[in-house]
Amino acid sequence: NAGVMQNPRHLVRRRGQEARLRCSPMKGHSHVYWYRQLPEEGLKFMVYLQKENIIDESGMPKERFSAEFPKEGPSILRIQQVVRGDSAAYFCASSRLAESSYEQYFGPGTRLTVT
Amino acid sequence: LAKTTQPISMDSYEGQEVNITCSHNNIATNDYITWYQQFPSQGPRFIIQGYKTKVTNEVASLFIPADRKSSTLSLPRVSLSDTAVYYCLVGPDTGRRALTFGSGTRLQVQP
Numbered sequence: 001n002a003g004v005m006q007n008p009r010h011l012v013r014r015r016g017q018e019a020r021l022r023c024s025p026m027k028g029h030s031h032v033y034w035y036r037q038l039p040e041e042g043l044k045f046m047v048y049l050q051k052e053n054i055i056d057e058s059g060m061p062k063e064r065f066s067a068e069f070p071k072e073g074p075s076i077l078r079i080q081q082v083v084r085g086d087s088a089a090y091f092c093a094s095s096r097l098a099e100s101s102y103e104q105y106f107g108p109g110t111r112l113t114v115t
Numbered sequence: 116l117a118k119t120t121q122p123i124s125m126d127s128y129e130g131q132e133v134n135i136t137c138s139h140n141n142i143a144t145n146d147y148i149t150w151y152q153q154f155p156s157q158g159p160r161f162i163i164q165g166y167k168t169k170v171t172n173e174v175a176s177l178f179i180p181a182d183r184k185s186s187t188l189s190l191p192r193v194s195l196s197d198t199a200v201y202y203c204l205v206g207p208d209t210g211r212r213a214l215t216f217g218s219g220t221r222l223q224v225q226p
Contacts, residue, residue: 004158033212042202043159045213056213091158095212102149102204104214106158 002027004094004107005074012113013082021077021110025094032075033093033104034067043091049075082114117142117205124221133190135220137203140184148179148186151202153219159202163188190222198224 005024013019025032031050035043048056049069060067064082069075079086089111093104120138127133139148147166151159163170165177165186176189190197200219 031212033214035214035216042216042218043214045215048212059213089156093158093214102147102164102206102208102214103161104212106160109156109158111156 004092004105006090006092006107006110008110009108010111010113012115014115015083016081019079019082019086019112021079021090021092021112023075023077023092023094023107025075025092026105029094029096029105031095031097032069033095034075034077035091035093035106037089037091037109039088046077079112082112084114087112087114117146119203119205119217121201121203121217121220123218124223126223126225127193128225129194130192133193133197133222133224135188135190135201135203135222136185137188137205138185139203139205142183142205143207145207146183146205147208148177148183149204149206150175150177150188151204151214151216153200153202155199159216162201193222193224195224195226198222 033048034046037043045059047060047067064080066078089109091109093106095104117139149164150162152162153159163175163177167179170177178187200221202216202219
């Protein structure tokens with residue numbers, strides 16, 4: 001059973017460009033979460049999605065960031081007009097409905113560098 | 116969510132037992148205690164979860180005293196590969212699913 005997959009693993013963007021980060025949850029998992037980890041800091045929750053629905057986006061910056069989890073295909077975290085402060089590791093996690101909300105399975109992350 | 120406090124860093128040697136304590140004085144009745152492990156350049160990995168007394172799995176043991184205001188993650192006979200950051204999380208088992216990670220404890224295992 002493949003784990004959570006994220007791509008790309010590394011992404012370099014110039015200021016003002018768009019970044020698209022993709023996440024495929026574990027098979028059978030219908031809940032996806034995105035977290036951001038700035039250098040030398042802990043992970044910060046961004047958004048929680050189920051198929052075609054955003055359940056909790058309380059951690060998402062109000063501008064330039066959006067997320068989706070379509071009926072078919074991976075979840076996408078989109079950052080428009082990136083700035084240097086967006087440079088971070090972005091982790092996706094997934095879980096099944098029946099499992100403990102504290103047991104989430106994380107992907108390897110996408111490291112975004114904004115130049 | 117209950118606030119947690121854990122040491123910033125710990126050092127140990129291979130073969131030793133390591134105990135990492137987490138304080139959570141305002142833990143609520145329906146809160147569980149969960150520990151995650153994060154290796155450099157990787158996503159966190161769920162280690163263990165408990166509510167009271169003792170929980171043990173193939174990786175670690177979790178000790179929770181009767182008042183539940185603290186908990187101790189015990190790693191038996193650590194190896195170099197246990198060098199990682201360990202996070203203590205406290206919150207209800209259901210409901211809001213956003214994990215709140217603090218700064219964690221950076222464990223360095225020396226040969």
